[in-house]
Amino acid sequence: MGRDGAAGLVGLAGSVVLLWGTLQLPKSPLVPIGPAFYPRILFTVAAGLSILLIVSDLLRRRSPAAQEARYRLVILAFLIFGGYVFLLSPLGYRTSTFLFAFTLQAVIDPPRGPGRWLFVLAVALATTAVTYYAFEVYLYVLLPRGWMTGF
């Protein structure tokens, strides 16, 4: 089975789980059509399309595998962003944004020499300061405060 087949299986599993979820929904006492009506149509169609995707994948001739991309950097970037998202609440916007901007720069283009490290540090500080002042001070967006840091 190829990538399409795997995607179809995930789609089918998701549709079945959500279709099961609609069975738990209460019937509406006021209107004849309840909250489950439309989702049931949707997930039935989704399940059908997923099955079609699996079948079409099984029937298709295999083409040579595509060139390998550099997924290591992508996975690292997702992990760093995930860390940023989860640190927003405990550390607050300013600290977590600085750490995120610094780390991601260093990972995408590893600095060589103290001058480059200083540059990365300056960009991280500038990103944090400019976005903080633009949104918090000028646009009145109350950015997250950290429950650990207090700011």
Place this chain on the structure above:
Amino acid sequence: MLSQLFASLAEVSQLKFLLPLIIGTWAGLIGGAIPGVTITMTIILVLPFTFGLDPLQGLAAMTGVYVGGCAGGLVTAALLGIPGTPAAIATTFDGFPMARKGEPGRAVWLGTWASFFGGLLGAVFLIGLTLPLARFALRFGPWEFFSLFIFALSMVAGLTEQSLLKGFISGIIGLAITVIGSDPIMGTPRLDFGSEFLGGGFQFLPVLIGVFAFAQIMTDLEKAGDSRHLDAQTSPDLSVSHPAVVWEILRRPVLLVWSTLVGILIGVLPAIGSSAANVMAYDQAKKISRHPEKFGTGIPEGIIAAESSNNANVGGSLVTIMAFGIPGDAVTAVMLGAMIIHGIQPGPLFIIQQPRVAYGIFAAYILAHPVMMILQWVGARFYLRIVTVPRAILFPVVLVLCTVGAFALNNTVDNVYALLIFGVLGYLMVKFGFPLAPLILGVILGDEIEKNLIRALMTDPDPWLFLTRPISGVLIALSAGSIALALWQHRRTQARLARIEPEAETDF
């Protein structure tokens, strides 16, 4: 109509509205010039800055981004041979050869002036068509709206470059995202599996930002070795005789009007975006030309056709958004989202009930063109320098802005979690070959599709009314037709590939 338009032009000319328009156009020009930062992403990045503004100020900024973005792509397309946005792909065909022949100023300014004229001709259609179409749409009941939304979705899913099946699955995923949370009729919680996070449902802005920004940035990161930065290959002299360039365009009125019409028509139709307008207008120009063999060698006709069509396309897209409330592609879906965030519900009642804002958008669209010209004149060389910003700096900054944009929507970290979830989903979908435009359209239209379906069935439970009511029936027939056409095209392509493949194999 004209008196309202002049009043709106006077209103938007005030500094209060002009300033956001200028900043938006400037941001659009820069975003459009940077390869890898599309117009869609630029609109997404600018949107949070407009949250606190008056709706017309915010929409003036957004319109500026849209117009500026379409024109911005031409600078890198002509000077570096890299289209800043997909809407400038065909501009590279003749713009880059012309610049390499030692006429970079002529290439950039032919494109800029063609964008200006194409955009203004697009404005004539925008202003002339929106009200009559909106009046026509007033005849629509829930059956017709349901069928219209299904038609838009089927067009977008059917005309995707990848498989038709994946286009539909992508659209269904978009619709499925909207059913999580409370149902739009009675507000009953559904499919939240007891989670407070899921109970609130997903707002479409974090979904849009996550899906688009991550799909683009992470795909770029895969090629980090060769795309960390673009070196400015030249420091070109862009000085040119403007009257001569304007005359070069105006002495080809058929080419200009025809390319503009192609752009408008493609803009009005759901599903086909400005990149298609750009390429199709170029192709049309080649077909009607007396010397088609010269296309691709750096001739003005290629640049005029490509650039006038992509800016006219913006006008056509705005007609569809404002009259029917349906977006044509990913960029217009984000524009529609921006309108909704600013408290505007585009659709047939919009221009009738809120003429000040509607005509304000027309006025902003018209004024964005001279603003774009001035900003291009002042900063074209500066935009060229911006594209050399290393990706290691650009990506963290863009992701921080995405995070703030998602958070600022209603000051909750839940939106940032949603951003991460949909970022992963968007990237995986791209890697598995699923198009993103149908997903976005599904997210934007999902609630309206459900509401209109339920309203129609609660008014009259007879489902055949979707087929027997004339307008609804025509729209359903068009949906079926677009699917059949897409299937036929797909089979034809497969058959052609099957014929080519054995020949290719014999080479080895």
